[in-house]
Amino acid sequence: MTVKHDITAHIIAEYLPGTPVEELDSSYDLLENGVISSLELLRLIAWLSDRYDIPFADLEISPDDFRSVGAIEKVVTRFEGLPAAE
Known part of the structure; x- marks a missing residue:
């Protein structure tokens, strides 16, 4: 499973239940369209x-x-596995 598919599947399961994975376009604005609120973003x-x-x-x-x-996929691929600052 790719990072993009993993993120898409999670967003659908948590915030858009019942939506087929292939229907969520990778450029769909999750914040502007109210899919993810500030609390859900956390x-x-x-x-x-x-x-x-x-x-x-x-x-x-x-x-x-x-x-x-x-955008989330880019963040994940950029920062995945970075060590925590001490």
Whole structure:
């Protein structure tokens, strides 16, 4: 399973139940369209941190990094496996 598919499947399971995976376009704006609220964004970041071992607390990120599946995929591939700052 690719990172993109994994993220898409998680977003659908958590925030868009019943939507076929292939129907969520990777550029669909999750924030603007109300799929993910600010609280849900925190939950998503926690899941990504656990799933991909990303120390988000140590990184400079913005909501735009989580605006779409494509944006999230870029963040994950850029930061996956980085060691936490000490």
